[in-house]
Amino acid sequence: MPTVKREDVIEAVREYGLAWTTQDSKRIGRLFTQNAVYVERSFDKKATFRGRDAIQKYWTYQICGKQSNISFRHVASEMVRDADNPIAVVKWMAEFDNRRENRADKTNKRVKFCQMAKLIFEVEEGKEKTMKISYLEEYAQGMLGKNCQWPGIDASVSDNYLWERIRFDPPKPPPAVACEICGESFPSRTKLFAHIRNTGKCYEAESGRYICVPNSEATKKKHLETVLVCFSLSYTCRDPERRLICAWEDISSVATAMDSTDDTNVTQSIDDSRALLTLTWAVPLSLSSAAIINVVTMKLPRILVEQIKIESLPDALNKVLTGCNVNTKTPPEESSLACLSLDDANVETERDMIIVHTAGLVQRPCAPERREFETYAAFIPWAMLKSQTNAHSVPVEEAGKSEDDELEQDEAIPPKLWRIPIEETSAFKFVDADASRRVKRAARLMKNGDQEIYASSQEGPSLINAVPTLKLKVCTCTMEEPMHHCCKISISVRQPLPGYVERLLALLVAYARSEIREDEFIAATKNRSMIEVVQKSSNVCPFHIAPFPTAVVLLLEPALTRFENKTKLKLCQNGNTYTEMSTSMKRSIDKAQDMIMDNFHGREHLMKRWLSSRQLIPRHS
Structure with a gap:
């Protein structure tokens, strides 16, 4: 079966458009073969016309009798042709005034649509062998609704513009601009102006040219930026929150002392960020004095976290916390046996302990209501x-x-x-x-x-x-x-x-x-x-x-399965999470568990005292 040339398809669609805009039924008849089929709407018997005479009759009734002010455009660049058969799929845009029957209040309506059509060609024998349409099937999409942005039918508008409009391509970014001092490139003028506001000009002797360095305001602002760091840790002590804060203060003091910045304002901003240090526990500390795993979120200065590095933060904290793990003995205190706790009396000499297993950056803290x-x-x-x-x-x-x-x-x-x-x-x-x-x-x-x-x-x-x-x-x-x-x-x-x-x-x-x-x-x-x-x-x-x-x-x-999957962190031992537990984290948890169990083995006297002093006394009204 012969194929159809691109020029023949373009010429056929051009004739179709002229027959439509001029409302010429004879012209549309010359475009089809004698036994052609015209499908205006798929799967609709009343909208399917067989033979040239039926097509001309439909054209006279519908196009010539009801439509006016017709505009037509063939988007030739989006044509698709079959390489082995005389078949092509074309796209055109049209708009016209349509007269509707039995609509007294709204007789005329402006119609705009984008239409796809499948065309099958056939060589018609005669004095000259010509390619004519033997089958036409239309698929139309009306351009109605407040969200529709009809581009209009304008011959001066290119097909590429229509292609961008129909896909709603984002506008092309402006050309990059560069700083005249340091030569750094920025995607927009806004970014360049922000760079100029936050930097100052400084001469670099090695390169023999001027460079941009952060000014005092930018440095102060950077030191005030904070990040949320989520920790998984074990503890058995009276006030793990205070011990964790003290450990962080020791680390930040060392990191600040190593910083080459001598600006007093910057040092003050770091001190201010320490004063605003906040901790959010997944399980409140009031529920248990010891935990094999609990999760806490700390708001920390960004510059210090970047300086220490998030992957090194657990080791840095553990070094400081290990130095704080001294043997303590709690003096006896008078309190109610109904609320017996670590501070209530005669706790054997035991080792207070906090071990941090892992740390990761998060967008939101792991608040108590997030635990399942x-x-x-x-x-x-x-x-x-x-x-x-x-x-x-x-x-x-x-x-x-x-x-x-x-x-x-x-x-x-x-x-x-x-x-x-x-x-x-x-x-x-x-x-x-x-x-x-x-x-x-x-x-x-x-x-x-x-x-x-x-x-x-x-x-x-x-x-x-x-x-x-x-x-x-x-x-x-x-x-x-x-x-x-x-x-x-x-x-x-x-x-x-x-x-x-x-x-x-x-x-x-x-x-x-x-x-x-x-x-x-x-x-x-x-x-x-x-x-x-x-x-x-x-x-x-x-x-x-x-x-x-x-x-x-x-x-x-x-x-905390949902929270772990969302943050892509492994914080607990169990749970069907996407992230696997690291070997170092498992070793750290096992070590903490052994230490906690040793402590609990020494607390059995608390249960004995509670049991011997406990009374089930009836309450009389």
Whole structure:
């Protein structure tokens, strides 16, 4: 099958445009073959015309009868031709006044559209063999709407201009301008003027020419610029924020002393930036006195961070913080046992510690509301979890059931064995069988604490609605040496209030020791503040639950997966993040974890003191 030449397509479209603008039906008829097909709208039987006579009849009715003031332009530069077949796709633009029937109020309308047309040519036999259109199929796009920017049909406008307008190409940037003193090139005059304002002329003897150097105002402004640096760190000390600030001040003092700048104003600006130093913790320090991983964001002077380098910042901080890690002994102080903490008395000599694992630049701080949840852990000796016969609450026997019946009363929560049989662990000689069952039972009851346990009670709905639903995940496991005499209880919860985890742990210990009944335990976990156990029974008064010691509650890590993926930083151990943990970070976390566990091993006397002095005293109205 012969192909069609570009000149033949251009000539055919030119004749089509003339037949349209002159509204000549005979001219349009001479352009098509005898059996040509004209498709004005695809898949529309009434808009498909077969044969030259039908095409001329449509042209007379539609073009000659309804349209006027017609303009037409063929965008020849965008023509596409088939290399093997007589087929071409062309583009034209047109606008005209269209008379609409049965529109009394809006009879005439100005129509503007950009149209694509598929043309198939065929050689028509006759006195002369000529290429004529055997098939024409149109696709039109109306140029209506307030966002449409119709370029108009103007022969003086080039096809390249239309191509730029239809793609909305950005304007070409102005030519670059250069500084006459130093010769540096800038993309705009605005950038050049800013360069002139922030620099001064200085003669350089080596090159024998003048150069531009930053003036005092530009230097002062640069020293006042700040950046947000996000740190992942471990700590076990009384005031990690103060220690971190002191370490940064030591580093910045050294860096400032090494700076060759002698300007008093610049030195003052650096001091001002130190005074404005702010820290934002992902998990507030009021929730735990120790953490294997916590995340803090510091606003630091940009020039100092660039001088020290962000990748060297953790090592620089660790060197200073290691020098501050001195053995301290806390003197005894009088305080309430319900709030026992590191400062409350008789803490053994232990090593305060802060280790920074990694650092990275961020756009926004990792604020507390960004954490998805966090995990806390306590390491309680099995001896403290053994069942007690002198329970202060109403004994289980008074409720008319034994301990075994109580453990098996809820069929919705089936018993679950330890992942590794206790008999196969080094903790076997310390574990009490009854205590292990009750600890597992308590963990499941807390995890399923959103069950409507008051559904059958008349006052149930009001109690349930008054208590916010908290999604808890409580896990228990045995430990390896040297902590094999302890049960590890981890609690995952989303953004708890201060003291919430401590009260959960106190309830769990009381239940494991058979000091409270199961319905009391469930009701207490439902209570908003958990200061007292809520009773359904009218014959038992509510009683206070003494919180677990904060000093022996460890923050394992927060969950910051979304924040890590957005900043492309690896800050925590777990989480499905795009960034892998580096080997140096893993080694740093392992080292910090070993040091923290050694400290916690020396704090067991705090739990013993809390347990021996704790009283479940009924509160009388």
